[in-house]
Amino acid sequence: MTLLALHGVSCHFAMPGGRALKAVDGVDLAVEAGQTFALVGESGCGKSTLAKLVLGLERLHAGRIVFDGTDVADLDRSGRRRFRARVQAVFQDPYSSLNPRLRVGTILSEPLTARGERGRAVQARTAEVLELVGLPENAARLYPHEFSGGQRQRIAIARALVPQPELIVLDEPVSALDVSIRAQILNLLQDLQNELSLSYLLIAHDLALVEHTSDRLGVMYLGEIVESGPSAEVFAEPRHPYTQALLAAVPRPDPAHPRASGHVTGEIATALDPPSGCRFHRRCPHVMEVCRSAPPIAHHANETTAGGNTVKCHLMDP
Ligand code: SF4
Numbered sequence: 001m002t003l004l005a006l007h008g009v010s011c012h013f014a015m016p017g018g019r020a021l022k023a024v025d026g027v028d029l030a031v032e033a034g035q036t037f038a039l040v041g042e043s044g045c046g047k048s049t050l051a052k053l054v055l056g057l058e059r060l061h062a063g064r065i066v067f068d069g070t071d072v073a074d075l076d077r078s079g080r081r082r083f084r085a086r087v088q089a090v091f092q093d094p095y096s097s098l099n100p101r102l103r104v105g106t107i108l109s110e111p112l113t114a115r116g117e118r119g120r121a122v123q124a125r126t127a128e129v130l131e132l133v134g135l136p137e138n139a140a141r142l143y144p145h146e147f148s149g150g151q152r153q154r155i156a157i158a159r160a161l162v163p164q165p166e167l168i169v170l171d172e173p174v175s176a177l178d179v180s181i182r183a184q185i186l187n188l189l190q191d192l193q194n195e196l197s198l199s200y201l202l203i204a205h206d207l208a209l210v211e212h213t214s215d216r217l218g219v220m221y222l223g224e225i226v227e228s229g230p231s232a233e234v235f236a237e238p239r240h241p242y243t244q245a246l247l248a249a250v251p252r253p254d255p256a257h258p259r260a261s262g263h264v265t266g267e268i269a270t271a272l273d274p275p276s277g278c279r280f281h282r283r284c285p286h287v288m289e290v291c292r293s294a295p296p297i298a299h300h301a302n303e304t305t306a307g308g309n310t311v312k313c314h315l316m317d318p
Contacts, residue, residue: 003033003167006030009064012025025224029218033199037200039217040218040246041219046271051203087167094176108140109123110159126140132195133155135154153181166198167198168201170189186213215231228310229310241285296312
């Protein structure tokens with residue numbers, strides 16, 4: 001079952017001189033219930049803006065965001081309140097996302113007290129989420145600065161769990177942490193997903209991170225998803241030259257099975273002044289004449305797989 005679906009979602013920012021920065025431009029994606037959809041791409045590709053659109057922190061310029069079968073734009077006030085509880089977020093930096101002046105117990109109980117809950121039920125839920133993320137009950141009495149970076153991210157995850165969400169947007173959830181801690185947090189997120197049937201929209205710049213942590217994958221370049229599909233298939237057989245280049249940069253532990261080679265040159269263009277035709281054409285090793293003028297349309301690369309692979313590239317033209 002599809003829990004979250006984005007249809008032609010765009011977010012443009014007006015810039016001086018009447019120009020528009022097309023941070024997100026016509027994105028389609030679907031997050032299945034209980035699964036992880038990973039959105040990957042270089043810094044500035046629009047993936048964090050997309051996360052903000054889902055969370056209602058940026059205004060939709062065009063398209064539809066459908067959650068559990070309902071267009072979010074059609075929700076009334078109480079529907080929006082429920083939506084905000086059902087969709088939570090964990091951000092990159094646990095240092096800045098937790099109020100340093102509040103005890104952890106207060107931070108965790110805020111979503112409940114804000115909707116009028118008091119007393120033992122709040123305390124019980126606070127203790128429950130601390131246990132879920134592997135922290136002792138007495139953590140509630142301490143302040144965020146009394147914890148390590150990894151523990152603070154556990155607190156941020158606990159806070160996201162408090163309202164019993166169904167979808168959590170994970171915006172670079174481990175990239176600010178020591179390498180030694182990252183696997184622990186990723187394992188925790190995996191365990192929580194299994195235990196609570198959570199769905200994740202995982203935003204990451206690091207393809208290596210998502211290979212074993214996502215069910216489906218979307219590769220984003222200058223505001224567009226250029227390739228998407230089941231993660232295992234995209235990793236096994238990347239079809240878009242940009243995906244191939246990103247994958248070629250990921251170290252492969254088994255030298256007997258190296259990745260397909262890929263090579264990109266040239267400057268990353270900006271979404272303020274994207275190239276005509278295919279936005280990747282100035283960096284693409286396979287560029288053809290048509291790529292410079294005609295934007296490629298999305299092709300289904302493999303109709304036989306569940307959900308299929310979609311690739312936006314003229315190499316896929318019949
Ligand atoms: Fe390269 Fe052309 Fe495909 Fe763009 S459409 S990725 S320039 S081959």
